[in-house]
Amino acid sequence: MLKKLLVVFAAMTMPSLVMAQPANPAPAPLTKEVAAPVVATPVAATTAADAAAPAEAAPKSMDGSLPGYTPMRPNYEDSVGMPKPKEVDFQEQFTENGQYAKWINNAILLPIITIISLFVLGLLLWVIVRFNRRANPVPSKTTHNTFIEVVWTLVPVLILLGIAYPSLDLLAKQFKPAPADAVTIKATGYQWYWGYTYPDHGGFEVISNMLKEEDEVGKGERFRTENDGPKLLAVDNRMVVPAGVPLRIQTTAADVIHAFAVPSLWFKLDAVPGRLNEKSITITKPGVYFGQCSELCGARHAFMPLVVEALPPAQFAAWVKAQGGSMPGEEKPAPAAPAATATPNETVAAPAVAATN
Numbered sequence: 001m002l003k004k005l006l007v008v009f010a011a012m013t014m015p016s017l018v019m020a021q022p023a024n025p026a027p028a029p030l031t032k033e034v035a036a037p038v039v040a041t042p043v044a045a046t047t048a049a050d051a052a053a054p055a056e057a058a059p060k061s062m063d064g065s066l067p068g069y070t071p072m073r074p075n076y077e078d079s080v081g082m083p084k085p086k087e088v089d090f091q092e093q094f095t096e097n098g099q100y101a102k103w104i105n106n107a108i109l110l111p112i113i114t115i116i117s118l119f120v121l122g123l124l125l126w127v128i129v130r131f132n133r134r135a136n137p138v139p140s141k142t143t144h145n146t147f148i149e150v151v152w153t154l155v156p157v158l159i160l161l162g163i164a165y166p167s168l169d170l171l172a173k174q175f176k177p178a179p180a181d182a183v184t185i186k187a188t189g190y191q192w193y194w195g196y197t198y199p200d201h202g203g204f205e206v207i208s209n210m211l212k213e214e215d216e217v218g219k220g221e222r223f224r225t226e227n228d229g230p231k232l233l234a235v236d237n238r239m240v241v242p243a244g245v246p247l248r249i250q251t252t253a254a255d256v257i258h259a260f261a262v263p264s265l266w267f268k269l270d271a272v273p274g275r276l277n278e279k280s281i282t283i284t285k286p287g288v289y290f291g292q293c294s295e296l297c298g299a300r301h302a303f304m305p306l307v308v309e310a311l312p313p314a315q316f317a318a319w320v321k322a323q324g325g326s327m328p329g330e331e332k333p334a335p336a337a338p339a340a341t342a343t344p345n346e347t348v349a350a351p352a353v354a355a356t357n
Contacts, residue, residue, distance in 0.1 A: 062222050063222075063225070063227065063228075064222075064228075064236060064237065064238075066319065066322035066323070067322050068318035068319070068321065068322050069240075069315070069318055069319040069322050071227065071228070071238065071309065072286070072287070072288050072309055072311070073226075073227050073288075074227075074228075074229050074230075074287075074288040074290075075287060075288070076226075078092075079092075080092065080094075080264070080285075080287050080288075080289075081094070081262075081264045081287050081288050081289035081290055081308075082229070082230060082233065082264070082289075082290045083263075089106075090102050090105065090263070091263045091264040092264060093264060093265070093266055094264055094265060094283055094284050094285050094287065094289065094310075095265050095266050095267070095281045095282060095283060095284060096173075096282065096284070097170065097173050097174055097266050097281065098264070098265060098266030098267075100166075100170055100173065101170055101266055102266075104166045104167065104170060108162070108163065108166060109163065112159060112162070112163070116159075174279070175279075176280065177280065178246055178247070178248035178278070178280035179246050179280075181246070182245075182246035182247060182248040182280060183200055183241065183242060183245055183246070183247050183248065184198075184199050184200050184247075184248040184250065185197070185198060185239065185241060185247060185248070185249050185250070186198075186199065186250045186251075186252070186276075187239065187249060187250065187251045187252075187260050187271065187306075188251075188252055188253065188254055188271070189251070189252070189253040189254065189255075189257075189258025189259075189260070189271040189293065189297070189304075190253075190254050190255060191255050191256065191297060191298050191300070192293075192297065192298060192299075192300035192301065192303060192304040193207060193208060193209045193210070193304065194207075194208045194235075194239070194260075194293075194304070194306050195207050195208070196208065196237075196239045198320070198323075198325060200328050201320045201323075201325035201326060201327060201328070202320075202324065202325035202326050203325075204323050204324055204325050206237045206239070206240075206323065207237060208235045208236065208237045208238065208239065208306065208307070209235060209236050209237075210232065210234070210235055210303050210304065210305050211223060211224035211228055211234045211235060211236055212224065213231065222236060229288065229290060229307060230290070232302070232303065232305065233290045233292070233305045233307070234305070234307070235305055235306065235307045238288070238307040238308065238309040239306065239307065239308050239309065240309045240311060240316060240319050241283065241308060241309070241310055241311070241316065242310070242311060242312070242313045242316040243283050243284070243285060243286040243287075243310035243311060243312060243313075244282065244283070244284065244312075244313070245282065245313060246280060246281075246282050247280065247281050247282065247283070248278060248280055249267070249269070249278070249279055249280070249281065250276050250277065250278045251269045251270065251271040251272075251276070251277045251278075251279075252271055252272065252273070252274075252275060252276050252277070253271040253272055253273045254273065255273065256273065256297050256298060257270060257271065257272050257273070257295050257297065258270070258271040258293045258295050258297050258304070259271060259293055259294040259295035260291070260293075260294075260306065261291050261292060261293070261294035261306075262289050262290070262291035262306065262308055263291065264289050264290075264291075265281060265283060265289055265291075265308065266281075267279065267281055267291075268294060270295060271295075283308075283310040285310070286310050286311055286312055287309075287310055288307060288308070288309050288310075289307070289308045289309075289310070290305065290306075290307055290308075291305065291306045291307070291308070292304065292305050292306065293305075293306070
C-alpha cells in the first residue's frame, strides 16, 4: 500500500517539477560568411585548379601492386626476415648492429655462461663427494683463505669488464644519431594497426593492417596469400624503405603505448603517445622482414604485425611515385596556366571571398 501511495504522489508532483525547470536557451545563431553568387566561372580556371591539386596514389590491386611496383615475395626457402621452426638462436641479422649483437651473444656471452655453469657444477659435485659426512668425518675449521678470496673477487671483475666493453659499445652504436641524408619514416601505432608517414617524400601516409585468411573475408575482399607472408604476420600495405641507405625511423602512438619491433633487423623501439622516439638503422640486403607490436596494447595486440620491405633505391623511388609522393630534390611540377579572362557579360566571384568560405 505504501508503494502505491508513493507512486501516486510522484505522478502528481511530476508536472510541477517539469514546469519548474528552466527552459534550455536557444542556440546562438551561427554567422557564416557567404561568398558572392557566381554567375559564370571560366572553364579554364576550373581546369587549372584541378591541375594544381596534388597527385593521388594509384589504386591498389588485389595483391597490393601499384604501377611500377610489385610486392616482393618473402624468402621462405632460407626463412629470411622471419622465424624458423625449431629455432634456438637469434634470427639472421641484416643490419650492422644486429650482426654485432649476435656476435657478442654467440662469441662472448654464451661461452662465458657455459664455462661458469660447468665450473659451478663441478664444484658442487666435488663438494658433495669430497666433503660429505662419510668421507670427511672431522670437518675443517679453516675460516679464511687469502688466495681463494683474491681469486673469487678478481675473476668476476675481469669477466664483467670483458662483457661491459662490447655491451657499452653496442649501446653507443644503437643510439648513434642518423646522418643528415637519412630517409625518415614515422611509424604511428594505432589500436590495432600501423601507419607509416614519409615526410621526406611528400608526407603521404600508408595504413597497414593484418591480412585475414581466405575463409575470414567477404567476397571480393583481399586475403592473405603466400606472396604476402606467413599467417598472422602478413599485412596489406608494407613499410617500404630503400636498402643500403641510412634510415631514420621515428615512432609514436595515437592511443596507447605500442612497440615497433623487427627481430631480424635488431630493432625495437617503444611508440608512446605524445612522444617521438628515434633510431637509425641501415638494412644491408633487399628483402621482406617481419615483426610485431611488442608492447601489450589491448585485446588485438597479437594481431598487429608489421612488415618492412627493403627495395633497391631505384625501385623504392618508383614505389614513392606510385604512392603520389616525390623524391627529395626532384623538380616540382610547373605551375598551372592562368585562368582565362571572362567575357564582359560574365561575372566571377572574388577569389578572397570564395576562399573564406
